[in-house]
Amino acid sequence: MKLPDLTELALRNLRESLLRNSLTTLGISVGVASLVAMLSLGSGLQQLFTRRLAKSGLFDTVIVSSRRELRGMGREEERNGPTPGESRVLDEGARQEIERLPNVLEAYPDIRFATELRFDDKPHLTMVSALPQSAKSNDAFESMQGSFFSSDGAAEVVLQKSFAEELLGKTPPLGAPEPNVADLAKPLLGKELTMRYAQRESSPSQPAPLRPTEDAPADQSVAGAAYSVVSREQKLTIVGVSDLDPESMRGPMRAKVFLPLKLAENLHVMQPTDLREIARAGNDQPVYSSISVRVKNPNQVQAIEDAIKKLGFTTFSILDASRSLQQVFRVLYAFLGIFGSLALTVASIGIVNTLVMAILERRREIGIMKAIGASDADVKKLFFAEAGAMGILGGIVGVVLGWAIGQVINFGTNIYLKSQSIPPEHFWAVPLWLAAFAILFAFIVSLISGLYPAGRAARLDPVQALRYE
Amino acid sequence: MTTAPVISAARHTAAIRSENVCRHYRMGETVIRAVDGVSLEVQPGEFVALLGSSGSGKSSMLNLIAGLDRPTSGSVVVQDRDLAKMSREELAKYRLHVVGMVFQSFNLIASMTLAENVELPLRFAEVERISRETRAREALERVGLRARTNHRPSELSGGEQQRAALARALINRPQLLLADEPTGNLDSHTGAEIMDLVREFNQQLGMTVVMVTHERALAERYAQRMIFLADGKLVDDRPNRPTSGAAEVRP
Numbered sequence: 001m002k003l004p005d006l007t008e009l010a011l012r013n014l015r016e017s018l019l020r021n022s023l024t025t026l027g028i029s030v031g032v033a034s035l036v037a038m039l040s041l042g043s044g045l046q047q048l049f050t051r052r053l054a055k056s057g058l059f060d061t062v063i064v065s066s067r068r069e070l071r072g073m074g075r076e077e078e079r080n081g082p083t084p085g086e087s088r089v090l091d092e093g094a095r096q097e098i099e100r101l102p103n104v105l106e107a108y109p110d111i112r113f114a115t116e117l118r119f120d121d122k123p124h125l126t127m128v129s130a131l132p133q134s135a136k137s138n139d140a141f142e143s144m145q146g147s148f149f150s151s152d153g154a155a156e157v158v159l160q161k162s163f164a165e166e167l168l169g170k171t172p173p174l175g176a177p178e179p180n181v182a183d184l185a186k187p188l189l190g191k192e193l194t195m196r197y198a199q200r201e202s203s204p205s206q207p208a209p210l211r212p213t214e215d216a217p218a219d220q221s222v223a224g225a226a227y228s229v230v231s232r233e234q235k236l237t238i239v240g241v242s243d244l245d246p247e248s249m250r251g252p253m254r255a256k257v258f259l260p261l262k263l264a265e266n267l268h269v270m271q272p273t274d275l276r277e278i279a280r281a282g283n284d285q286p287v288y289s290s291i292s293v294r295v296k297n298p299n300q301v302q303a304i305e306d307a308i309k310k311l312g313f314t315t316f317s318i319l320d321a322s323r324s325l326q327q328v329f330r331v332l333y334a335f336l337g338i339f340g341s342l343a344l345t346v347a348s349i350g351i352v353n354t355l356v357m358a359i360l361e362r363r364r365e366i367g368i369m370k371a372i373g374a375s376d377a378d379v380k381k382l383f384f385a386e387a388g389a390m391g392i393l394g395g396i397v398g399v400v401l402g403w404a405i406g407q408v409i410n411f412g413t414n415i416y417l418k419s420q421s422i423p424p425e426h427f428w429a430v431p432l433w434l435a436a437f438a439i440l441f442a443f444i445v446s447l448i449s450g451l452y453p454a455g456r457a458a459r460l461d462p463v464q465a466l467r468y469e
Numbered sequence: 470m471t472t473a474p475v476i477s478a479a480r481h482t483a484a485i486r487s488e489n490v491c492r493h494y495r496m497g498e499t500v501i502r503a504v505d506g507v508s509l510e511v512q513p514g515e516f517v518a519l520l521g522s523s524g525s526g527k528s529s530m531l532n533l534i535a536g537l538d539r540p541t542s543g544s545v546v547v548q549d550r551d552l553a554k555m556s557r558e559e560l561a562k563y564r565l566h567v568v569g570m571v572f573q574s575f576n577l578i579a580s581m582t583l584a585e586n587v588e589l590p591l592r593f594a595e596v597e598r599i600s601r602e603t604r605a606r607e608a609l610e611r612v613g614l615r616a617r618t619n620h621r622p623s624e625l626s627g628g629e630q631q632r633a634a635l636a637r638a639l640i641n642r643p644q645l646l647l648a649d650e651p652t653g654n655l656d657s658h659t660g661a662e663i664m665d666l667v668r669e670f671n672q673q674l675g676m677t678v679v680m681v682t683h684e685r686a687l688a689e690r691y692a693q694r695m696i697f698l699a700d701g702k703l704v705d706d707r708p709n710r711p712t713s714g715a716a717e718v719r720p
Binding site: 001002005009012013016364365367368369370371372373374375376377378462463466 | 532535537538557558561562564565566570572576577578580581589590592593594595637638641
C-alpha cells in the first residue's frame with residue numbers, strides 16, 4: 001500500500017475509536033510535555049547562567065600574572081617551566097605585548113591596594129581597585145544607583161553596597177533583611193571621600209650599590225631602580241553605588257571601592273610587587289601583580305590563554321571554572337531527560353495497549369483485508385502508521401503543552417521575583433531543536449511500541465480472523 | 470503478476486486442480502480431518518457447487534482454493550500455481566489478483582462507505598486514486614448500487630450489502646469467484662437476485678465460479694456441476710443442467 005493511502009486509512013481507523021485513541025494520544029502528549037518541560041528547564045537555566053556570566057564580564061576575561069608571584073606553585077606547567085626567579089616580569093612592556101595579541105580587546109593592569117578612606121572624619125580601611133571605562137557595561141554597574149565614572153581620569157569613586165552600608169553605619173546583622181540600595185545611595189551620591197595612600201615616587205638614578213664581580217661581563221649594567229614612598233591624600237566624589245559584587249570571584253582580595261584606571265595609574269600607588277621587584281636588576285618600568293585581558297569572544301579565551309602562557313606567564317579564566325559548570329549541566333540534562341522520558345515510557349505502554357485492543361476489536365476486519373488481498377506487510381504497515389500518527393500528533397500537542405507549562409511556571413515565578421523586587425528572568429526556553437527532537441522522539445517511541453502489535457496483527461490467520469464475531 | 474511456481478505448461482490447464490488434498494486440525498489430542506484426501510478438477514469458466522451438510526469440509530476446501538489456508542498434505546493447483554508452495558506474500562498477491570471472494574456475512578468493513586469498501590483491493594494493488602474511483606463506480610453500477618456509493622454498510626439491506634461484496638470481488642477482474650454460502654443470510658427473493666448476478670459474472674465475464682452451499686435447490690438451479698462432500702471426503706461429483714430463468718429459489 002502507498003504511503004498516502006496508508007496514512008488515510010490509519011487516520012480513519014484512529015477516528016473510529018476516537019475517545020480511546022485520543023486518550024492514548026493525550027498520554028503521549030503528557031509524556032512529551034514532561035520531557036519538553038524538563039529539558040527546556042535545563043536549557044533555560046543553562047542559558048540564564050551563560051547570559052549572566054557573559055554579562056558579568058568574567059567569561060571573556062583572562063587574568064594574567066607573573067610566575068614571580070609564587071602563587072599556584074606545584075602546577076605542572078610551572079614545575080616544567082623556568083623557575084620563578086628566571087621568569088618574565090609582568091611590566092608595561094609585557095602588557096603592551098599582550099594587548100597586541102590577535103582578538104584581544106584590551107589588557108589593563110590590575111591595580112589593587114588596601115588603604116584608608118575618610119568619610120565624615122571617620123577612617124575606613126578597605127580594598128580599592130581600578131577599573132577601565134569598558135567595565136561600564138558590566139552587569140554590576142548596569143543596574144547600579146548613580147552613574148559610572150564620567151571619564152577615565154576623573155576623581156570619582158563607585159562603592160560596593162556593603163561598603164556604603166559601612167560608611168553609613170548601617171551594616172545589617174547576620175540574617176537581617178538587606179537595606180535597599182537606593183536608600184543607601186541617596187545620602188552618599190555626590191559626597192566626598194578622602195583617600196590616603198602610599199605614593200611611589202621615582203628618585204634620580206643612583207650608582208649601583210653592588211660592584212660587578214670578576215666573572216660578570218663588563219658591559220652588563222647592574223643598575224638598581226630607586227624610589228621613595230610618600231603618603232598622599234586624594235579627594236574623591238562618590239558617583240555610584242553598586243548592588244552587585246563584581247569581584248565576588250576574587251575572594252578576600254575583592255575590592256569594595258572602585259577608581260577610574262587612568263586616575264589610579266597617575267596616583268602611582270605603591271603596589272606589593274614594587275617591593276619585590278626593587279630588588280631585581282632591570283629597568284624602571286611599572287610592574288603589575290596581574291593584568292586583566294578582555295577577549296573579543298568567549299570562544300577565543302582558550303587560544304589566548306595558550307598564547308599568553310607561551311609568553312611565559314600564568315593565566316586564569318572563568319573558562320577553567322565553567323568547564324566543571326558545563327559538566328554539571330550535562331548531568332542535569334541527563335537527569336531531567338531520564339525523568340521526562342519516564343512519562344513517555346508509560347505513554348508508550350498505552351500505545352501498545354491501545355493497539356493490542358484494536359487488534360482484538362478489528363480482528364475480523366484484518367481477516368477481511370487479508371481475504372481480499374492485503375499482504376502481511378500491508379497489515380503491519382497499517383498498524384505502524386496508526387502508532388506513528390498517534391506519536392506525531394501526541395508529540396506536537398506535547399510540545400505545545402510543554403511550552404505552555406513552561407510559560408505558566410515562568411510567569412508564576414516572575415510574579416514571585418517581582419514581589420521580592422528581583423528583576424524578571426526568562427529561565428524557560430524551548431529551542432527549536434528540542435521541539436523537533438521531542439516530536440521525532442515521540443514518533444520513534446510510538447513506532448517501537450507499534451512493533452509488537454503490528455507484528456501480531458500481520459501474523460493473524462485469516463481463516464480464524466474471519467470466523468471471529 | 471506472481472512468481473508462483475508453474476507446474477506444467479504442456480498439460481491441459483484446469484482452472485483448479487486438487488490432488489489428494491488434506492487439511493487436518495489438531496485439537497488437543499484429537500485430529501480433526503476437515504478435508505481428507507479430496508481430488509477434483511474445475512475447468513475454466515465452469516460453475517461448480519460444493520455441497521454438504523455443516524462440518525462436511527466444504528468451507529475448508531474453499532479456503533484452501535482461496536489461498537487463505539494451506540493444505541496439510543496434497544496439492545491445490547490454480548492456473549498452474551501450486552498454492553502449497555507459495556510464500557505468504559505470494560498467496561496475498563494470488564488472493565488480490567486471481568481470486569474474488571464473497572461470504573455469507575458479506576464481510577464489508579463497517580467504517581467505510583460502499584465505494585471505499587469496493588476500492589479497497591485496488592489500494593492493496595497500489596492502483597492510482599483516479600483510476601480506483603472510476604473502477605469502483607463502474608463495479609457498483611454493475612451490481613445496481615450506483616445511488617448508494619457513499620452509504621455505509623449498516624445503512625443498507627442484506628441484499629445490497631451482498632451486491633456491494635460482489636462488486637468488491639469483481640474489482641480486480643479476477644478469473645476465479647469463490648462464494649461461501651452467498652445467500653445464507655438473505656431471503657429467497659434477494660438470494661435469487663444475488664445468484665443471478667453470480668451467473669451473469671460466470672457467463673458474461675467468463676469467471677470460474679466455485680460456490681459453497683448447503684441448499685441443494687440453489688445448486689441445481691445455477692451450477693453446472695455439483696460436488697458433494699461428507700466428513701471431509703468427496704462422495705459424489707455429478708454434472709447438472711442448471712434451470713434457466715430467475716424464479717424464486719426455495720431453500
